[in-house]
Amino acid sequence: MKELPLDFHLRHYTNYTNTVVFDTINAVPGLKTSAAFFSFLRANLVLPSSTLNSTTSTPLLDPSSSQTLPPLGPSTLATMSSADDAGDEVLLPPNPLEGVPELITKPLTTEDDKISALKLVADSIAQQRNIAASAIIFNPLILALYIGLMAAISQYLYKDRGDIGVVITTGAGVTMACLVAIRSATGGYLTAAEEMTWKWAQNEDGEDDIIIGSRFGDEIMGAAVLRLERSGNGGAKKKKASGKTGGKGLVRAWTVRVKYRGKGVGTELLEEAVRITREKLGNSAEIGFAAEHANSKKVLPNFFNGIFKKKEARAARALEKVVESMDGKKKK
Known part of the structure; x- marks a missing residue:
């Protein structure tokens, strides 16, 4: 059998393929188009370069003079510094310690100040009276004696419910007498406070x-x-x-x-x-x-x-x- 040349097979395959493809396309209803239609469609699908720069729906990737940011205004720090340079006062929060006097400890030189200091010392002596009275009242022995005295009064006076008022009145009178006695016993501190004179210093x-x-x-x-x-x-x-x-x-x-x-x-x-x-x-x-x-x-x-x-x-x-x-x- 006589062998055919190689290009024969290639030409035959190419012609066969083109024939089959075109026959298949022409066989489908609705897809019968001509080469002119495809050329027209291809020409219309090529978008002009001006369309790519549209800003309506496509983000701008390249710098463009049509979209520029608005100029930045002066910052707050720059405004404050410029205000300071211009001599304007900057409002600061008020100092909570403003107006509070300072504590000064030093020797007193004026007579009035010395007299005020000695009066303060005399007041401290008089205040010892209250401390002494508290020491008497809350002493355990004194408390025990007081409770015993009130119990004896109640035992002696209380016979029935009608004596409750008498017991309360008598107990209040005895309590007042005890407080007066304590006040008299601590009165010496008032005398000592009155003796605080200039000569003492x-x-x-x-x-x-x-x-x-x-x-x-x-x-x-x-x-x-x-x-x-x-x-x-x-x-x-x-x-x-x-x-x-x-x-x-x-x-x-x-x-x-x-x-x-x-x-x-x-x-x-x-x-x-x-x-x-x-x-x-x-x-x-x-x-x-x-x-x-x-x-x-x-x-x-x-x-x-x-x-x-x-x-x-x-x-x-x-x-x-x-x-x-x-x-x-x-x-x-």
């Missing part, structure tokens, strides 16, 4: 004690009375060397108004007392509470003075802490 040589006050505005809210006792032996040599004679400082009074207690005012008074003592007598000078300070008088038997002894012990510890703290700061 002077030593035997007529030298005035140093009266320290804590001032809050125009009000003296705390006071301390300091007496300096200079050393007699060897004082001349020390005075020539350092200008300080040595000795000790005695705190003769130390008090704060009731509404300001527990806020550090008393500590500032003690710190000022220690500072003055070391300044006048030297760093080696001792300081402590005087044995006969303003609040040292006791008008009741020792059986009722336990609360006063505790207060004196707390005051002595407070002074020791202040001295230790100030000495520690100097060493550093």
